[in-house]
Amino acid sequence: MTPDDTDDSNVSTGPDRTEETNLDELREEIQSIDREIVELIAQRTYVADSIAQVKREHGLATTDESQEAAVMARAGENAERFEVDANMVKAIFRLLIELNKIEQRSER
Numbered sequence: 001m002t003p004d005d006t007d008d009s010n011v012s013t014g015p016d017r018t019e020e021t022n023l024d025e026l027r028e029e030i031q032s033i034d035r036e037i038v039e040l041i042a043q044r045t046y047v048a049d050s051i052a053q054v055k056r057e058h059g060l061a062t063t064d065e066s067q068e069a070a071v072m073a074r075a076g077e078n079a080e081r082f083e084v085d086a087n088m089v090k091a092i093f094r095l096l097i098e099l100n101k102i103e104q105r106s107e108r
C-alpha cells in the first residue's frame with residue numbers, strides 16, 4: 001500500500017474548502033438577486049395601485065383582458081430573449097397579475 005492509497009481527499013464527505021467558498025459566494029449572489037426580485041415585485045404593485053386609482057376615477061373595470069394578453073405576450077418574448085422557459089415565466093406573470101387584481105379589488 002502506498003501513501004496515496006490511503007488518501008481520502010476525494011471521498012465525498014461534502015465540499016472542500018474552496019468549493020464551499022464558491023458555493024457561499026454563489027448563494028450570496030442568489031440572495032441579492034432574490035431581494036431585487038422582491039423589490040421589483042413591490043414596484044410593479046405600486047404602479048398597479050396607481051393604475052387602479054386612474055381606473056376608479058374613470059369608472060373602469062379592474063380587469064383589462066387585452067392588457068393582460070399584452071403583458072403575457074411580452075413575458076413570453078422576454079423569456080425567449082433571455083433563454084429561459086417561456087411557460088414558467090408566463091406562470092410567474094400570471095401570478096403577478098392576479099396579485100394586482102386582488103390588491104386592486106380590495107381597494108374598491
Ligand SMILES: O=C(O)C(=O)C[C@]1(C(=O)O)C=C[C@@H](O)C=C1
Nearest residue numbers: 051062063064067068071097100
Ligand atoms: O394595466 C392594467 O390595467 C393593470 O391593472 C395592471 C395589470 C397587470 O398586473 O399587468 C393588472 C390587471 C389588469 O387586468 C391588467 C394588467
